[in-house]
Amino acid sequence: MPPTYRGDIIFINDGQQYGSFNDMKTNFIEWANYFPNNKVGYHYGFPADEFWWSTINDPAKTIGQELISSIPNLYSLYWVDFSITKIFPITVTNIIAQNTLPSNFSLMQNYPNPFNPSTVISYQISEISKVSLVIYDILGKEVATLVNEEKNAGIYNVNFSAKSLTSGVYLYRLLVVSKSGIFTQTKKMMLTK
Structure with missing residues (x-):
């Protein structure tokens, strides 16, 4: 151990x-x-x-x-299969250990990265909030909206499949609007085909 x-x-x-x-x-x-x-x-x-x-x-x-x-x-x-590309994420969207609700808002790095064709994006929110998680190409054009709804405090895992997209760098942006204010964070990910 x-x-x-x-x-x-x-x-x-x-x-x-x-x-x-x-x-x-x-x-x-x-x-x-x-x-x-x-x-x-x-x-x-x-x-x-x-x-x-x-x-x-x-x-x-x-x-x-x-x-x-x-x-x-x-x-x-x-x-993770032989090629380490087949991902099976948790299907329940918020797995929270008792008494461990997040104390802040955060967007985590996707896993795996680089990926083909799917990856998991995780984020956490500390209070009930309106949440938006959007994927953009490198030029800033929106290519997918993964989340656009109100969420309770918790940790969330979202599976993103990019089968229809071309190889390259993509951005994903978390926007959270809550009573505490507005939180936004953007990260990069690489799709390799």
């Missing part, structure tokens, strides 16, 4: 040494329990584990749903 930390640190466990799904699940739950005050993320489905996950009809969904229902402070969950 890694050293003990507390605070706004996101731990990622991407071990590839599991002899079975139960071994992996047990290890992931141990990480969650070891860091109860932190957000924990996981990567699973690596080639080293293929001998057991390939026996499952839909391993990304089957394993992912089981992990989502088992891990209390889960922040992110990614299915």
Whole structure:
């Protein structure tokens, strides 16, 4: 186990040494329990584990749903296949550990980056707010609106598929309007085909 930390640190466990799904699940739950005050993320489905996950009809969904229902402070969950391009993000849009509502507004770097054809964009809001998450090309032309609605305080993960777009640099912009004021943040991401 890694050293003990507390605070706004996101731990990622991407071990590839599991002899079975139960071994992996047990290890992931141990990480969650070891860091109860932190957000924990996981990567699973690596080639080293293929001998057991390939026996499952839909391993990304089957394993992912089981992990989502088992891990209390889960922040992110990614299915990674042989090419490390197939992503299985959490389908529930706000996974919040008890008593760990965000204390500020923040837009995180998308993962993976560079990506092809999909990526996950995460953001957090500290109070009920009107939220807009928009994708732009490098010239500033809007190419997609991912979120445009009121949201409660929480941490959100949004899956973005760029199958119809060409390779290049894209921008994503979070705009939050709340009682506290207006927050905006923009980040870059790279689509490679």
